[in-house]
Amino acid sequence: MLLRMFLAFPLTFLLVNGVTILVGVSIMLVQDWTLGLVILVPAAPVLITCVVFEKRYSGAARRAQDQVGDLTTVVEESVLGIRIIKGFGRHRSQARAFRELSGKLRGTELHKARLLATILGVIVTLPELAIGAALVLGAVRVADGSLSAGTLVAFLSTALALRWPVDSIGFLLAMSQEAATATERYFEVMDAEEESSASAGRRAAGAMGVPPLERHDCPREHGLVFENVSFRYPDAPAGSPPVLHGIDLHIRRGESLALVGATGSGKTTLTALVPRLHEVTSGRITLDGEDITEMSREELRSRVAVAFEEPTLFSASVGENVLMGGGAGADDLGRALAVAQADFAHALPQGVDTQVGEQGLSLSGGQRQRLALARAVVGRPDFLVLDDPLSALDVHTEAAVEAALRRVLADTTALIVAHRPSTVLLADRVALLSGGRITAVGTHHELLRTHPEYAHLMSGDPAAEQEYQR
Ligand SMILES: Nc1ncnc2c1ncn2[C@@H]1O[C@H](COP(=O)(O)OP(=O)(O)OP(=O)(O)O)[C@@H](O)[C@H]1O
Ligand SMILES: [Mg+2]
Structure with a gap:
């Protein structure tokens, strides 16, 4: 002005x-x-x-x-x-x-x-x-x-x-x-440095002297792979330890992996690295063998769909909000709403054309969360990153979403942050994030038996807790 x-x-x-x-x-x-x-x-x-x-x-x-x-x-x-x-x-x-x-x-x-x-x-x-x-x-x-x-x-x-x-x-x-x-x-x-489009991450990784990693047991080309990934927030005080370090994780193609960890352990940070909302400090992440820093952000983000903890909606109609995630029309929209158990949308005054109001505040927390989930699955993405997607739902709705999600997840490579055992059970395997590292990977029941910290996180069971404290 x-x-x-x-x-x-x-x-x-x-x-x-x-x-x-x-x-x-x-x-x-x-x-x-x-x-x-x-x-x-x-x-x-x-x-x-x-x-x-x-x-x-x-x-x-x-x-x-x-x-x-x-x-x-x-x-x-x-x-x-x-x-x-x-x-x-x-x-x-x-x-x-x-x-x-x-x-x-x-x-x-x-x-x-x-x-x-x-x-x-x-x-x-x-x-x-x-x-x-x-x-x-x-x-x-x-x-x-x-x-x-x-x-x-x-x-x-x-x-x-x-x-x-x-x-x-x-x-x-x-x-x-x-x-x-x-x-x-x-x-x-306006002079803020533009995000580098490609290969900056690779150069950074090279500069850090990261050796090529060959230790994965199935072909590296498939699925979502974290290789020796470290990350610290650029604005973190100097000398503070990185939020994530030495993360090695292989989510096979079509597999879904639950990520479990105490609050503040870096789960959201880890998921934000996949669509490159933050750049890895060192190491690299590949999708089906392709380094994400080698792709344009546009391509990367068309292959990876996300739903974050805070379900953010825009002042548009329910349908427009969901279709923001991709998808072509009414069929995709209906399917996504069904998967996310968001059928309440059809019962709104103008159905899916109902305006959700500024930031979607005219909807309940759980309703917003289900729409955000629908937005993540509507484009049938190859890779799905969900940050605690079911936290605001009652048990029955959660179970219904899970059943539907399991069908979607069958052919999608998914990384799902979870706090509750019921969400973890959606996934094929679980990884435990602790102290900025992946300390265990296995199935829920395996880890429950063998890993006291995991058992403690999942159950709050006093016996497991004692074991963990020892
Ligand atoms: N933008 C930021 N800048 C600096 N530090 C941050 C930023 N966001 C998060 N952190 C720090 O990184 C650490 C990990 O945060 P993160 O949000 O990844 O945890 P989380 O595992 O998702 O926790 P929760 O289970 O509560 O969602 C925290 O210690 C937090 O203080
Ligand atoms: Mg989080």
Whole structure:
């Protein structure tokens, strides 16, 4: 908005007024150069004031724009989190935060106004004094007879014509400064490094000296394979251990593998690596033998479908939300809704054309989750990544979804994060993620028998817990 305003108004006037001042001053110098010099005397102090002002003002403008950003964040969070705020009776502290930030912003804006007042004072007063001086000097010289009255009148008319162009410089400069600061903020975002499209991961892996791995017992070309994958968040504090390290995992083609681990162990992080929402720090991930960094993101994401913990829906119809995951039409939509046990969609007022409202908040948590699941399966993806897809469902619905999912999963390679034994049982095998590594892989019953940590996670059984603690 600031840039648009700058282009529409101050830019034009800076040009027009700049040219007017130059031409006007030249004419005055030609008419009478001594009087012209008198008029030019304030130029130096005005210029100095402008330079000083510009520096201070741009600092204040930047601060004000940042503060507007902070204030907007508070307002946005208060609106989105209105239920939490009401539920915990936090409206006073939110209001206080708003008042504090808006008070700060008001202070900065007043500071800006004071700066502007100073420069306007200088820019308006000094030229007026110079014109006054020129009038006195000119009158004396007309009396002496060394200057004609006509020249003096012409000279002063020219000087007066320059008053508005000079006076306007102050706020034109201020608006330009605002625009410059806004441009700076704009390019801070636009200059963010673009995601590398291909082979960056491979180069990184090469640089880390990862040896080629041949230790998998079935052909590497098939399925979803993690090879010595390590990952740390780029913004993690230096020296902190990576979230995942040395992950070796082979999900065979058509197999489904459940990923189990304590909360915070890195399951969501691991699943986010497959569609390249984050880049592996070292190691590599392959789909049917093809390194995911060698594919375009578009291709990769068309082959991998995801459903995350937070089922995010968009303000569109139920059908549009589901078909966002691929699929062609009503048939695919119906099938996906059936798999996800989301048949409630047909009973909505306008069926699948019902709008779900902003963020899908007109639906229940479990309904949203089932639609997100339908979105993941609608495109019949080769690879399916599900992050705890059934957590919000009651046992009966969960069982029904599982039965349907099992049919889908039969020919899909799937990685499913699970917390509950019933979800784990969907999968052919289970992998346990602990301390950033895969510490065990096997079937649910095997691990339940042989791995105390797993038994502890799955059952909360005191006997298993004691065993685990030992
Ligand atoms: N964007 C992020 N930046 C930095 N650290 C993060 C980020 N997201 C997660 N982490 C950290 O990574 C670790 C693993 O988080 P992750 O979300 O993968 O856990 P999780 O196994 O999915 O847990 P849960 O079962 O609760 O969903 C946590 O310690 C978390 O603090
Ligand atoms: Mg998680």
